[in-house]
Amino acid sequence: MDKKEIKKQEIIRNSFHLMHLHGYNGTSVKDITDAASIPKGSFYNYFANKEDYAKEAIYYFYHQEDYINIFDDKNLKPLNRIVAFYEKKAIEFETEGFKCGCFVGNLTQEMGDVSELIAKATEDFYLELTKKISSCLEEADQSGDFNPRLDIEVLANFIVNSWQGILVRMKSQKDRKVLDDFIKVLNQILLK
Amino acid sequence: MDKKEIKKQEIIRNSFHLMHLHGYNGTSVKDITDAASIPKGSFYNYFANKEDYAKEAIYYFYHQEDYINIFDDKNLKPLNRIVAFYEKKAIEFETEGFKCGCFVGNLTQEMGDVSELIAKATEDFYLELTKKISSCLEEADQSGDFNPRLDIEVLANFIVNSWQGILVRMKSQKDRKVLDDFIKVLNQILLK
Numbered sequence: 001m002d003k004k005e006i007k008k009q010e011i012i013r014n015s016f017h018l019m020h021l022h023g024y025n026g027t028s029v030k031d032i033t034d035a036a037s038i039p040k041g042s043f044y045n046y047f048a049n050k051e052d053y054a055k056e057a058i059y060y061f062y063h064q065e066d067y068i069n070i071f072d073d074k075n076l077k078p079l080n081r082i083v084a085f086y087e088k089k090a091i092e093f094e095t096e097g098f099k100c101g102c103f104v105g106n107l108t109q110e111m112g113d114v115s116e117l118i119a120k121a122t123e124d125f126y127l128e129l130t131k132k133i134s135s136c137l138e139e140a141d142q143s144g145d146f147n148p149r150l151d152i153e154v155l156a157n158f159i160v161n162s163w164q165g166i167l168v169r170m171k172s173q174k175d176r177k178v179l180d181d182f183i184k185v186l187n188q189i190l191l192k
Numbered sequence: 193m194d195k196k197e198i199k200k201q202e203i204i205r206n207s208f209h210l211m212h213l214h215g216y217n218g219t220s221v222k223d224i225t226d227a228a229s230i231p232k233g234s235f236y237n238y239f240a241n242k243e244d245y246a247k248e249a250i251y252y253f254y255h256q257e258d259y260i261n262i263f264d265d266k267n268l269k270p271l272n273r274i275v276a277f278y279e280k281k282a283i284e285f286e287t288e289g290f291k292c293g294c295f296v297g298n299l300t301q302e303m304g305d306v307s308e309l310i311a312k313a314t315e316d317f318y319l320e321l322t323k324k325i326s327s328c329l330e331e332a333d334q335s336g337d338f339n340p341r342l343d344i345e346v347l348a349n350f351i352v353n354s355w356q357g358i359l360v361r362m363k364s365q366k367d368r369k370v371l372d373d374f375i376k377v378l379n380q381i382l383l384k
Contacts, residue, residue: 023217023302025215025217025218026217099305100305101301101305105301105357105360106301108360108361108363108364109293109297109298109301109302109360109363110215110301110302112360112363112364113291113292113293113363119363119364119366120364122363122364123364123365126361126364126365149380150376150377150380154373154376154377155377157361157370157373158354158373158374158377160361161354161357161358161360161361161370161374162350162353162354162357162358163357164356164357164360164361165297165353165354165355165356165357165358165359165360166353166354166357167357168297168300168301168304168353168356168357168360169300169318169349169352169353169356171300171301171304171305171311171314172300172304172311172312172314172315172318173315173318174311178349178353181346181349181350182350182353184342184343184346185342185346185347185350188341188342
């Protein structure tokens with residue numbers, strides 16, 4: 001990674017929580033540069049505009065997710081890796097007081113109809129996550145641990161998508177029940 | 193319904209598509225009164241403020257949904273009513289070019305963490321819909337058409353919530369596949 005790329009990542013790391021909390025329209029370039037402690041003008045050395053920043057932040061968000069490694073954890077059976085991923089996410093949301101929701105989900109909801117660039121970046125995120133889950137489902141299928149009654153890709157997409165709906169509901173329900181119930185259904189679909 | 197209430201409903205009917213399209217923060221009181229062809233000042237004869245308007249629009253949205261009647265349609269078996277509801281919604285979203293998403297889901301996502309009033313109104317919507325679906329599941333269970341492997345309330349909530357996630361994904365995917373896949377999974381869970 002070159003110096004400019006490192007600085008870009010640093011700006012995103014120090015500021016993307018703002019867009020997570022206040023949304024795309026609720027966050028100005030000035031808010032971002034203040035949070036990253038850089039002059040407003042220098043923003044454009046790194047990003048074409050706010051839309052480009054949001055796109056880059058989506059890719060950054062995906063790669064800073066430690067949990068992604070769970071899907072490759074050979075100490076866990078493949079189906080248990082999927083459940084473990086969502087269990088870790090549920091704990092994270094509880095720690096945050098069931099606020100904010102998913103950075104990517106929020107941006108899809110707010111900007112998916114408006115910005116092709118952002119829609120494309122969020123879609124890339126869903127596809128990458130779906131691929132990870134599909135791989136686990138296939139591994140389980142091959143080892144005889146899983147007898148899928150549905151096409152694996154359909155099921156993987158359904159898991160990824162339905163979780164986003166759980167996080168929408170979390171904002172009106174504001175407790176762990178909605179997250180726990182998702183994990184119950186997931187266990188039922190995958191492990192029973 | 194008294195005259196004031198009728199006028200209130202008329203204002204909402206003529207304007208709530210704006211908030212559906214542009215979101216809460218993207219819609220001003222002026223936008224609303226222009227769409228409803230009333231003077232800006234008279235808005236406050238009907239609503240305490242924009243937040244109160246959004247709350248009322250959520251209740252209005254639920255009750256103008258013709259599809260809700262499907263859950264009481266005795267010509268269909270109870271589990272088929274649930275599938276039929278989502279099939280009708282899928283056709284509606286296709287007609288709209290997979291845009292906008294769910295009026296209530298969007299408001300939950302945008303305002304659920306910010307406005308208790310709006311969070312409460314959206315939660316009431318989810319609870320009412322969940323109750324309709326639970327009733328169908330119970331009816332099917334009692335008539336022996338359904339052998340639920342999960343608590344009925346958990347399952348009904350899961351259906352309502354996961355649909356909201358499907359609509360988030362629709363905004364990045366922009367085709368029927370995400371809706372069709374949901375209906376496939378629903379069929380598998382309920383009817384197979």
